[in-house]
Amino acid sequence: MPATVYAICNQKGGVGKTTTVYHLAAAIAETGRTALCVDLDPQGNMTTVLGKDDLKHDDLGIAEVLSSRTDVTIDDVVMPSLFTGVDVVPTPPESEKLAVVRDELVVTGAGREKQLSDALEPFKGKYDFILLDFPPTIDLLTINGMSAADYALIGSRGTEPPDPALRNSRGY
Ligand SMILES: Nc1ncnc2c1ncn2[C@@H]1O[C@H](COP(=O)(O)OP(=O)(O)OP(=O)(O)O)[C@@H](O)[C@H]1O
Ligand SMILES: [Mg+2]
Numbered sequence: 001m002p003a004t005v006y007a008i009c010n011q012k013g014g015v016g017k018t019t020t021v022y023h024l025a026a027a028i029a030e031t032g033r034t035a036l037c038v039d040l041d042p043q044g045n046m047t048t049v050l051g052k053d054d055l056k057h058d059d060l061g062i063a064e065v066l067s068s069r070t071d072v073t074i075d076d077v078v079m080p081s082l083f084t085g086v087d088v089v090p091t092p093p094e095s096e097k098l099a100v101v102r103d104e105l106v107v108t109g110a111g112r113e114k115q116l117s118d119a120l121e122p123f124k125g126k127y128d129f130i131l132l133d134f135p136p137t138i139d140l141l142t143i144n145g146m147s148a149a150d151y152a153l154i155g156s157r158g159t160e161p162p163d164p165a166l167r168n169s170r171g172y
Helices: 017-030 045-050 062-066 097-106 112-123 140-148 164-170
Strands: 004-009 035-039 086-089 129-133 151-154
Touching: 004 017, 004 140, 017 035, 017 045, 017 086, 017 129, 035 045, 035 112, 045 086, 062 097, 062 112, 097 140, 112 129, 112 140, 129 140
Parallel strands: 004 129, 004 151, 035 086, 035 129
Antiparallel strands: none
């Protein structure tokens, strides 16, 4: 069975996206299954909390995988996490590279929204789950993530009136 791909997303910041990825990864490991967790947020918080090793700002990550200016693949950047059976496709903290690639994608031609989906394809047979941690934005990183995902988990605080970002996310 190919991996099921989950987008953990909300345009709103600080609603628990990264925390959800962390705990899902822990639960997946606990049940003896495997996951690849992809850090699509230029802040790199998921990499910091879930990655087994500390990265330097100039280490390779998902930015190079998504960039049309390099031939870097996920195999070149994947690293272990704190949990057995869970790997991380990182975004090094304090790096601006993913934000630069996000802007590059704006002027990339046809197929720009499928870069992540294409990069993940060979890994679907290697893991039970692929978890995508999103930035708190709607941009080409988010659109790439949504294009690659089978399901979206939209975290939200229980606010009244309802979080308008939830309605925006529905369009994707
Ligand atoms: N279920 C929860 N209950 C209470 N606090 C939580 C919960 N989930 C996350 N938090 C706290 O909320 C804060 C933001 O969480 P987190 O970084 O996971 O959000 P995020 O949506 O990934 O943020 P960003 O949009 O900046 O990436 C953290 O301090 C975290 O510990
Ligand atoms: Mg986050």
